[in-house]
Amino acid sequence: xxxxxxxxxxxxxxxxxxxxAHINSMEAYREMHRKSIEDPESFWGEAAGxxxxxxxxxxxxxxSEAPFFKWFxxxxxxxxxxxxxxxxxxxxxGKKAIVWEGEPGDQRVLTYADLKREVSRFANVLKSLGIxxxxxxxxxxxxxxxxxxxxxxxxxxxxxxxxxxxxxxxxSIKDRVxxxxxxxxxxxxxxxxxxxxxxxxxxxxxGVRECDCVEHVLVVPRNPGGERMECEMQDDxxxxxxxxxxxxxxxxxxxxxxxxxxxxxxxxSGSTGKPKGIMHTVGGYxxxxxxxxxxxxxxxxxxxxxxxxxxxWITGHSYIVYGPMQNGSTxxxxxxxxxxxxxxxxxxxxxxxxxxxxxxxxxxIRAFMKWGDEWVDKYKLDSLRLLGTVGEPINPEAWMWYxxxxxxxxCPIVDTWWQTETGGVLLSPLPGVTPTKPxxxxxxxxxxxxxxxxxxxxxxxxxxxxxxxxxxxxLRGIWGDAERFKQTYWCNWDGKYYFPGDGARRDDDGYxxxxxxVDDVVNVSGHRIGxxxxxxxxxxxSNVAECAVIGVPHEIKGQGLVAFVLLRGTDAxxxxxxxxxxxxxxxxxxxxxxxxxxIIFSADLPKTRSGKIMRRLLRDIATGNALGNxxxxxxxxxxxxxxxxxxx
Ligand code: PRX
Numbered sequence: 001x002x003x004x005x006x007x008x009x010x011x012x013x014x015x016x017x018x019x020x021a022h023i024n025s026m027e028a029y030r031e032m033h034r035k036s037i038e039d040p041e042s043f044w045g046e047a048a049g050x051x052x053x054x055x056x057x058x059x060x061x062x063x064s065e066a067p068f069f070k071w072f073x074x075x076x077x078x079x080x081x082x083x084x085x086x087x088x089x090x091x092x093x094g095k096k097a098i099v100w101e102g103e104p105g106d107q108r109v110l111t112y113a114d115l116k117r118e119v120s121r122f123a124n125v126l127k128s129l130g131i132x133x134x135x136x137x138x139x140x141x142x143x144x145x146x147x148x149x150x151x152x153x154x155x156x157x158x159x160x161x162x163x164x165x166x167x168x169x170x171x172s173i174k175d176r177v178x179x180x181x182x183x184x185x186x187x188x189x190x191x192x193x194x195x196x197x198x199x200x201x202x203x204x205x206x207g208v209r210e211c212d213c214v215e216h217v218l219v220v221p222r223n224p225g226g227e228r229m230e231c232e233m234q235d236d237x238x239x240x241x242x243x244x245x246x247x248x249x250x251x252x253x254x255x256x257x258x259x260x261x262x263x264x265x266x267x268x269s270g271s272t273g274k275p276k277g278i279m280h281t282v283g284g285y286x287x288x289x290x291x292x293x294x295x296x297x298x299x300x301x302x303x304x305x306x307x308x309x310x311x312x313w314i315t316g317h318s319y320i321v322y323g324p325m326q327n328g329s330t331x332x333x334x335x336x337x338x339x340x341x342x343x344x345x346x347x348x349x350x351x352x353x354x355x356x357x358x359x360x361x362x363x364x365i366r367a368f369m370k371w372g373d374e375w376v377d378k379y380k381l382d383s384l385r386l387l388g389t390v391g392e393p394i395n396p397e398a399w400m401w402y403x404x405x406x407x408x409x410x411c412p413i414v415d416t417w418w419q420t421e422t423g424g425v426l427l428s429p430l431p432g433v434t435p436t437k438p439x440x441x442x443x444x445x446x447x448x449x450x451x452x453x454x455x456x457x458x459x460x461x462x463x464x465x466x467x468x469x470x471x472x473x474x475l476r477g478i479w480g481d482a483e484r485f486k487q488t489y490w491c492n493w494d495g496k497y498y499f500p501g502d503g504a505r506r507d508d509d510g511y512x513x514x515x516x517x518v519d520d521v522v523n524v525s526g527h528r529i530g531x532x533x534x535x536x537x538x539x540x541x542s543n544v545a546e547c548a549v550i551g552v553p554h555e556i557k558g559q560g561l562v563a564f565v566l567l568r569g570t571d572a573x574x575x576x577x578x579x580x581x582x583x584x585x586x587x588x589x590x591x592x593x594x595x596x597x598x599i600i601f602s603a604d605l606p607k608t609r610s611g612k613i614m615r616r617l618l619r620d621i622a623t624g625n626a627l628g629n630x631x632x633x634x635x636x637x638x639x640x641x642x643x644x645x646x647x648x
């Protein structure tokens with residue numbers, strides 16, 4: 001592995017920011033970090049003490065069955081109580097919890113008192129439809145307040161939520177619903193995206209056709225109290241949320257949960273064809289998202305915090321809902337596209353709602369750069385005090401643009417590295433402390449002890465990222481597949497380190513530079529897509545004999561997908577029609593966002609003599625790099641013909 005990035009600019013936290021930050025000196029960070037590593041029991045015990053527990057834990061960490069770690073063993077709590085009730089009854093009852101804007105410009109505000117009422121009512125509707133603690137519920141909603149409300153309502157009564165990003169196809173819904181045996185699907189009559197309405201309910205109808213486990217589909221109207229959008233309802237199964245809500249009380253006590261009870265499943269792509277249900281539990285995830293939000297976003301009483309992710313991904317779970325709300329923060333939520341009605345929309349939202357913290361993905365930043373400075377220059381953005389990025393490595397050029405154009409050279413940038421599996425951020429600057437370098441996620445958060453290793457387990461400057469000891473937010477497993485959990489994350493280095501699947505470099509200051517995945521997972525616009533997943537979709541087509549999908553650098557998306565497709569019979573060229581069919585198949589089986597940039601039809605693929613496709617060579621072809629070693633190829637001529645096809 002090679003890291004070609006050399007960046008030596010350093011940006012210190014502005015003095016004005018440092019002065020009021022929760023943590024404001026490198027010495028304090030180092031001391032807290034040392035303590036968190038040497039004595040995790042007392043560090044995390046203290047952190048958890050800021051939250052509400054019905055019963056205090058007996059032990060902070062039980063690692064006797066590693067890698068199946070348990071945190072806050074014996075403790076009983078409820079994360080919805082911590083995120084909502086704690087604020088709804090005190091002097092923050094009137095504080096804004098959610099400030100929401102729809103794509104067409106409609107707005108809603110929920111105070112913490114409103115949120116408690118809405119969540120309780122939602123929870124009572126779930127109960128009235130037979131949902132009990134431990135049941136799993138799939139949620140397929142647009143970015144409307146009810147998405148956050150539904151998630152919190154599940155947590156309130158101990159139902160396990162499995163949120164499915166509303167861009168996934170019917171087939172993906174089916175796979176996830178069946179894998180988790182979800183008893184209910186919560187969806188909506190529609191949501192706005194780039195000026196059109198997403199027909200969510202009909203996608204769900206198609207998705208659950210063969211899912212006998214689903215007893216009810218609960219349909220939330222996009223416009224509460226207003227006009228409903230057109231959708232078909234099935235008498236014995238489908239229920240309008242507003243009608244059910246009218247008949248229940250808005251008082252619903254929180255269920256006392258064991259710290260290790262399952263809070264949610266979230267499916268993510270790995271290096272096999274089947275997405276995996278990542279398991280997170282109540283106590284550890286709660287404490288970890290609470291503390292990371294507090295320190296990494298330096299949340300203060302009057303912040304208006306905006307994370308642009310969708311709640312359908314882990315970023316939205318941890319840093320729209322659970323983290324900021326457990327800190328009693330005001331969260332801005334936006335339904336639609338960043339360039340609707342024009343590419344100034346995000347900046348208009350920042351000014352209009354006076355957002356102080358803005359957290360987005362590098363792919364969005366690169367899109368803004370492409371749309372032109374005039375859109376961002378039109379707005380003041382003077383409410384902003386902190387910026388963040390997540391989802392993929394940020395190129396220094398995009399970092400500098402973000403720093404100058406959005407942050408006006410005044411706002412620190414926290415480049416946060418983490419994953420669905422880690423529950424919360426593991427590597428990030430602390431904004432009042434850490435000198436930042438464009439492109440580096442800098443240093444570990446408390447309790448995180450990372451290293452860069454070679455396969456033999458020796459520390460190297462560039463190699464595989466590894467995490468030495470567990471932290472409270474670590475995944476507890478893969479739903480229904482303990483073996484895959486062990487194989488995927490714990491098979492290297494005698495199981496002594498968590499292996500995230502990323503490569504990294506460590507510089508002389510000890511800063512981490514995450515360079516990207518080292519497995520067959522591609523990060524497209526911050527969405528994780530397994531190449532094997534796409535390959536298995538392609539080979540379902542009767543004309544396709546074999547296929548290899550690779551990730552290639554992409555100017556806006558970070559990475560794009562290229563599929564090399566070997567057709568059955570003698571047809572080596574494929575038609576545009578077939579290309580369309582394959583694209584449609586991907587949209588149908590996974591979702592539109594997973595469609596490849598390019599499909600190359602070929603009569604052959606470069607293979608070793610034992611028949612293994614040499615993806616490394618395909619990558620060289622796609623990136624125009626000098627070809628690596630071709631001596632092991634069964635037929636070296638294949639590469640030349642592919643090169644010609646790729647560039648034509
Ligand atoms: O490769 C890393 C990349 O995104 C992967 C995790 O994807 P996902 O589980 O979908 O979660 C995304 C949001 C947390 C990682 O394995 N990644 C995420 N953040 C960064 C990153 N790569 C470099 N720098 C980051 N800040």
